[in-house]
Amino acid sequence: MTDPDDAAASADATFCPGCGRPTAVCAGCLWEYDPPHFCTTCGTRLAVLVKPTGWKARCKVHGEVAAS
Ligand SMILES: [Zn+2]
Numbered sequence: 637m638t639d640p641d642d643a644a645a646s647a648d649a650t651f652c653p654g655c656g657r658p659t660a661v662c663a664g665c666l667w668e669y670d671p672p673h674f675c676t677t678c679g680t681r682l683a684v685l686v687k688p689t690g691w692k693a694r695c696k697v698h699g700e701v702a703a704s
């Protein structure tokens with residue numbers, strides 16, 4: 637079993653927030669002001685809520701994704 641609590645090395649993005657592919661394949665195709673569509677940690681599609689003041693994105697695994 638893998639322990640998901642091992643979050644020490646999870647600060648760096650592993651997946652492209654624009655297309656969900658590994659960053660080794662795509663260095664980032666998302667426009668600067670666009671909300672992310674995929675979790676950069678696990679590559680799962682995010683539930684994005686766009687608001688007049690900005691956006692909120694949530695990964696079903698990692699919870700809310702902070703605006704960068
Ligand atoms: Zn991409």
Ligand SMILES: [Zn+2]
Binds near residue numbers: 676699
């Ligand atoms: Zn995630």
